[in-house]
Every structure is written in structure tokens, then in C-alpha cells.
Amino acid sequence: MAQAVTRTARDRTVHRHGPRLAHSAQVGDRADGIPGWLDERLRAGTFEVRRIPFGEMVKWRIDPDTGNLVHDSGRFFSVEGLTVRGDSGTTWSQPIINQPETGVLGILVKEIDGVLQFLMQAKMEPGNIGLFQLGPTVQATRSNYTGVHRGRPTPYIEYFVGERRGEVLTDVLQSEQGDSFLRKRNRNMVVEITEDIEVRDDYRWLTLGEIHQLLAVDNLVNMDARTVLSSLPFPPGDEDAAPHSDTEILSWLAGIKTRHEREVVTLPLARIEDWRRTPAEIARSDGRHLRVLAVSVQAGNREVTSWTQPLLAAQSQGIAAFVVRRTAGEPQVLVQGLTQPGTFDVAEMAPTVQCVTDGWHDLPEKPPYLDYVLAVPDDRVHYSALLSEEGGRFYRRDNRYLVVEADETLGDDPPDAYRWLGLSQLKRFTGYSNHVDVEARTLIACLQSLWDKEPLWARG
Known part of the structure; x- marks a missing residue:
């Protein structure tokens, strides 16, 4: 019953805000100025x-x-x-980031001249490639926004966790990299306000269309912005396009979690x-x-x-890729159920190919679909960009993100660890915690940026 109520509430949110978001995705001509603005913010300080x-x-x-x-x-x-004992008998040890507190990643939106606009931040992080990237309005750990560091208050945090909080469009706990964090989650929020606010020097209002243009630029839109954008309540496509029901997908994912339980134990780094x-x-x-x-x-x-x-x-650059295919209704996306040592609940839905820790050139065993993705001709590559991971914890770490279109050689019977999902169905799972990993959420944001720009994404 609780899931049905949640689904109904989300459907109301999509019905109300989906067309407004779709309109915002179609307008805006200021994207070209954002790289220069980020450079200006870099020059403005030490x-x-x-x-x-x-x-x-x-x-x-x-x-x-x-x-x-x-x-x-x-x-x-x-x-x-961290020491990990897998169900196949394999055992390994590694460093892991233990950050038990839950941070806030939030974007303010406001209707300006009839168009929803997003308050984005020129965000400096020590590990960023280029130092400054485009981030969400608020990107703060709990220690940051509660003042443990004894620094200046976090700008605009009161619109997300305070009495001045606006109308919530989306609010969900989402995981971070399961290869590097131990059960780490952040609160991903989009909140709409109607009041006029002061826009500080490091912030700009942008339409969704402008943000989508910037997603095509290497190392410009940061990971925290991408994960929040993935949860936006876009208008649904053809719900009948999904080859499996939500219940069937949840059962498939539960089966992977059951079969691949791991013993994960923290131990001294020494x-x-x-x-x-x-x-x-x-x-x-x-x-x-x-x-x-x-x-x-x-x-x-x-x-x-x-x-x-x-x-x-x-140590090397990785790759994360979605394989998609055309249907009569909307695109279908091939996802895998991926287990990682730090994942909150054993496994999450991940990109078709995810080799983001050791790269892909010298892997001892090639994962399924890696060769296929690397050999796809250019006319079937719908998205390709180098995108940085979270610069507050990673040092100049980026990965090649790809969306490639399947051809007739791929086949219709993937291995058991993989399933085809309708794009709207996959989007729906981002509304639940611990179902879709952070690399897949980045690719969902990239898919949204293509939503109305290519025939592949035409609906109906």
C-alpha cells in the first residue's frame, strides 16, 4: 500500500511538473558563456x-x-x-571511505519569465579537473552545513532543510560509488521557490536546456549535479514499452542480491x-x-x-556505457545488476558496461558487452563525454560516459545479470533509494539531455 501511495504521489508530481521541465529543456541560449564564467570565477580568487x-x-x-x-x-x-569475502571464495582488501553522515545535494528551481530555471553553482573542489565545475545549488556534507568546520554558513541551505523550504519536486536518498564508499548516501533534492532571492557571484540561473547542452562538454557538469538531475520528474513515455514489469525487475534484483551476498568487514588500514x-x-x-x-x-x-x-x-580512466535500442514506444536500456563492496544493499542497477576503477585496457577478464561498446560505429554513438567523479573525495578522476545504440547483432536474450528496461521505467526506479547506482544516474541525466533532440528518443 505504501508503494502504491508513493507511486500515485510521484505520478501527480510528473503530471504537474513534467511539461514545465520539458519546456525548460527546449529553451535557453546562455550555455556558451558558462565555461568562460567558470574561468572568471577561478581568476576571481586564490x-x-x-x-x-x-x-x-x-x-x-x-x-x-x-x-x-x-x-x-x-x-x-x-x-x-576493508576486507571482502565473495560468494565464489575470492577475498581481497582495499581502502574505503567511511562517511556515515548523509549530505544534501540540492537544486533550487524558480519560474522566471514563464520558464523553470535552475540555480547552479560554480563549485570548486580540490579533486576537480579544472578546479571549477558546474554544481548544484547546495553540495554539502552534514558536517559542513551544521558548522562543524566553523566556517561560513552554506548558502541557500535553508531552502532545503529549514523552515523556508520550498515545494519539493524530488527528494530521495541516493548511493555514491560502491567501489570507494562504505554504504554512503546523500539526499538528492529539487525544490521550487517563488520568492525573489539574492543570486551570489558564484551562482547562475540556467534553463534545463542550457544544462543539457553543457552535459556534452568534457568535465564541466559535476557528478553531484548529474545525480540530482537524473531524478527530475520528466514526462513518461510509453509505459507499455517495458519488456518486464516493475515487480519482475524487483524480483530479478532481489535474486542477484541473494545469490551474491558478501562478507564485508572493516579492518585497520595498516x-x-x-x-x-x-x-x-x-x-x-x-x-x-x-x-x-x-x-x-x-x-x-x-x-x-x-x-x-x-x-x-x-590509476586509469574508466568507461561507463548504456546500450539502448529503439522500440515502437520509447527506448529500452540494458542494465546490469552490479555488486560492489561498499554498496548499501549488495547490488544496484548499473550501466551495461561499468569499468570505472581499473579502466578497461588490462582487465584480467573482460566484462560482457565491453568489446561491443568499444566497437560501435560513430553513427550509433548518441552521447560521449569525459565526466569527472566527485571532486571532494577523488583526485582528478574522470570516466568516459557513452550512450550507444544496439544493432541487430546484439540479440534479445542477455545474460541473467542483465535486463532490458523501458527508459521511463528506469527513471521511475531513481525515485527509490538504493536501486540505481551513481554511474547509471549520470547516464540517465545524459539520456534526458537527448530526450527531444534525436529521432531515437521520439515517443509514441
Whole structure:
């Protein structure tokens, strides 16, 4: 009954706001000026990020008993060890970010001159490629917006968690990277206001159409903005286009969770096997997976203007891709049920291909559909861009995101870990926590940017 009520409420939200969002996606001519504006915000202050040895971190330390990287306050996050015992008997250890608090990722929207506009932020993060990227209105951990850092208040947070909160268009807890975070979630919100507000120097109103144009630019729209955008209540397509019912998909995902239960146990970072520690980094002996390093940051526009912290760095660039196919109603998307060590509930729906930790060139075993995606001709590639992952925890980590169209050679009978979903159906699952992983949500935002721009996405 609760799910039926939730579905009805969401349908009302889609019916009311879907056409307004679709209209906003069709208008706007200011996107070309945003890269220059981000450069101007970079020049307007003092910004510097440099790598440092762990011993030079301030307010961070290596715990003498565990080797974990921890903050003196006991808040924010820590880098700990994790050991994973899979159901196939495989066992490995790795560093993991443990950040038990839930942050807020929120976008304010307001109707201006008859068009819904989104208040986007020129957001500086130490791990960003280019330092500044386009972020949501609010991008803050709970420690940040409750003032643990003793810095300036988080702008506009009162419209999301305070008494001035506007009308909620979407509000859902969503996971972050399951290969790097231990059961980490953020609150993804879109809130509409009607009052006039002061627009600070690091913020701009943009239409959805302008944001969609910017999603095609490498390393410009940040991960936090993309995950919030994926949950927008767009108008549904042909509901009958889905080859499986929601109940069948939930049963399929539950089966994967049951079959692939893992024993995941935290342990002292000093005890993880096959990892070497130097004064400046922690890395695997074979050079695979992620490295842990430390940086010193100067950022004149942040709530705190200087700090040090650890970050995780990828060893190579990865790939995340959706394979889609045409139907008489709306596109269908091939997803996989993917298990990762830090995932909140064992498995989530993920892109057709997701090789984002070790890249894809030297994988010991190629995942299904990787060769297919890499060999797709250009006329079947509908989206391709390099997009950065969260710059507050990752150091210059980006991945190639692709949307490719299937041809007749792909076949209609995928392996058991894969299912075809209707695009509207997949969108619907983003309204529930812990069903769609963050890489898939990025690709959903990219699909939305193509929604009315190509014949592939024509509905009805």
C-alpha cells in the first residue's frame, strides 16, 4: 500500500511538473558563456591544490593504532581498510571511505519569465579537473552545513532543510560509488521557490536546456549535479514499452542480491594486504585500483578558505556505457545488476558496461558487452563525454560516459545479470533509494539531455 501511495504521489508530481521541465529543456541560449564564467570565477580568487605528504596534513592524522586516516573532530570522513569475502571464495582488501553522515545535494528551481530555471553553482573542489565545475545549488556534507568546520554558513541551505523550504519536486536518498564508499548516501533534492532571492557571484540561473547542452562538454557538469538531475520528474513515455514489469525487475534484483551476498568487514588500514605505504601515498603493489594521497587546498570562495585532506586517485580512466535500442514506444536500456563492496544493499542497477576503477585496457577478464561498446560505429554513438567523479573525495578522476545504440547483432536474450528496461521505467526506479547506482544516474541525466533532440528518443 505504501508503494502504491508513493507511486500515485510521484505520478501527480510528473503530471504537474513534467511539461514545465520539458519546456525548460527546449529553451535557453546562455550555455556558451558558462565555461568562460567558470574561468572568471577561478581568476576571481586564490585557488591552489598541491599534493603533500601525509605528515603535513593539518587536523588530519594517521591513527597510530589502526593506520586509518582520520579527522581530529571525529567527523567528516575517514579512510579505513576493508576486507571482502565473495560468494565464489575470492577475498581481497582495499581502502574505503567511511562517511556515515548523509549530505544534501540540492537544486533550487524558480519560474522566471514563464520558464523553470535552475540555480547552479560554480563549485570548486580540490579533486576537480579544472578546479571549477558546474554544481548544484547546495553540495554539502552534514558536517559542513551544521558548522562543524566553523566556517561560513552554506548558502541557500535553508531552502532545503529549514523552515523556508520550498515545494519539493524530488527528494530521495541516493548511493555514491560502491567501489570507494562504505554504504554512503546523500539526499538528492529539487525544490521550487517563488520568492525573489539574492543570486551570489558564484551562482547562475540556467534553463534545463542550457544544462543539457553543457552535459556534452568534457568535465564541466559535476557528478553531484548529474545525480540530482537524473531524478527530475520528466514526462513518461510509453509505459507499455517495458519488456518486464516493475515487480519482475524487483524480483530479478532481489535474486542477484541473494545469490551474491558478501562478507564485508572493516579492518585497520595498516592491515590491508598487497598495499604499500609511502610517506605520500598508499597504493597496490601491482598498480591497480585506487591510490590514497593527501592535498593542501587554498580556496577563497569556500566556507573554509584553506585546509588539507586525503583524496582517492584512480590509476586509469574508466568507461561507463548504456546500450539502448529503439522500440515502437520509447527506448529500452540494458542494465546490469552490479555488486560492489561498499554498496548499501549488495547490488544496484548499473550501466551495461561499468569499468570505472581499473579502466578497461588490462582487465584480467573482460566484462560482457565491453568489446561491443568499444566497437560501435560513430553513427550509433548518441552521447560521449569525459565526466569527472566527485571532486571532494577523488583526485582528478574522470570516466568516459557513452550512450550507444544496439544493432541487430546484439540479440534479445542477455545474460541473467542483465535486463532490458523501458527508459521511463528506469527513471521511475531513481525515485527509490538504493536501486540505481551513481554511474547509471549520470547516464540517465545524459539520456534526458537527448530526450527531444534525436529521432531515437521520439515517443509514441
